[in-house]
Amino acid sequence: NAGVTQTPKFQVLKTGQSMTLQCAQDMNHNSMYWYRQDPGMGLRLIYYSASEGTTDKGEVPNGYNVSRLNKREFSLRLESAAPSQTSVYFCASRRQGQETQYFGPGTRLLVL
Amino acid sequence: RKEVEQDPGPFNVPEGATVAFNCTYSNSASQSFFWYRQDCRKEPKLLMSVYSSGNEDGRFTAQLNRASQYISLLIRDSKLSDSATYLCVVNPGRGSTLGRLYFGRGTQLTVWP
Numbered sequence: 723n724a725g726v727t728q729t730p731k732f733q734v735l736k737t738g739q740s741m742t743l744q745c746a747q748d749m750n751h752n753s754m755y756w757y758r759q760d761p762g763m764g765l766r767l768i769y770y771s772a773s774e775g776t777t778d779k780g781e782v783p784n785g786y787n788v789s790r791l792n793k794r795e796f797s798l799r800l801e802s803a804a805p806s807q808t809s810v811y812f813c814a815s816r817r818q819g820q821e822t823q824y825f826g827p828g829t830r831l832l833v834l
Numbered sequence: 835r836k837e838v839e840q841d842p843g844p845f846n847v848p849e850g851a852t853v854a855f856n857c858t859y860s861n862s863a864s865q866s867f868f869w870y871r872q873d874c875r876k877e878p879k880l881l882m883s884v885y886s887s888g889n890e891d892g893r894f895t896a897q898l899n900r901a902s903q904y905i906s907l908l909i910r911d912s913k914l915s916d917s918a919t920y921l922c923v924v925n926p927g928r929g930s931t932l933g934r935l936y937f938g939r940g941t942q943l944t945v946w947p
Contacts, residue, residue: 755934762842764921765878765937780934812877821866821925823935825877 723748726826728813734832735803743798743829745813752818754796756780756788758809759828765812771796773818803833837861840922840938847912847945855907855941857922865927867898869907872919872940881907881920912945919943 729744747754756768757780767780771790785807787799796815800807810830814823840857847853859867867884882889884896884905895908905922922938 757937762939764838764939767934770934821868821883821935822880825879827877 728826732830746795747815751815753816755814756798757812808833837936838938844942851912857905859924861926864924866925868923870921
């Protein structure tokens with residue numbers, strides 16, 4: 723099993739550009755999450771999906787949209803990137819009934 | 835007030851030392867507690883859950899004090915490979931947010947030879 727995979731690993735954008743971060747898990751997990759991690763701030767939840775077909779806002783959803791395409795895939799879209807969105811983005815998933823979240827390797831995003 | 839507060843460190847200790855990290859949480863109704871480990875430029879991974887009675891996993895001991903809303907992690911006989919950032923994590927377990935985790939900023943540990 724690959725676990726949780728994320729693409730791309732690195733990305734540089736100009737202000738105003740859009741992009742989609744992709745996340746997929748092959749562990750048949752129900753719940754999936756998007757976090758961002760900034761120096762000194764810890765991990766902050768952007769959006770999550772408790773199950774296929776549902777999505778909910780987390781702590782810092784502004785400037786982002788998500789799509790739970792199917793049980794495996796949960797994408798994060800930046801419609802108009804801003805320098806404040808420079809961060810490391812982690813996707814995670816969790817099996818129903820368990821609490822452990824499994825993280826992908828992250829996407830490092832720089833917005834100029 | 836942040837849900838989870840941690841001393842960011844850094845802690846720099848020699849091999850073989852014992853080191854302890856602490857964390858506090860703000861929601862007294864929080865359900866479950868964890869320590870995650872994050873290596874430099876890598877993703878967080880579960881180190882251990884924290885149980886009310888305290889629990890041990892080899893050189894690692896986790897303790898929970900619900901009355902003080904305080905969690906600790908003790909590492910004995912530190913190894914070079916223990917160098918990482920340790921994240922205190924809390925599941926508030928509130929209704930629709932069940933499964934959602936709150937992460938502390940992390941405590942950075944460097945073990946030197």
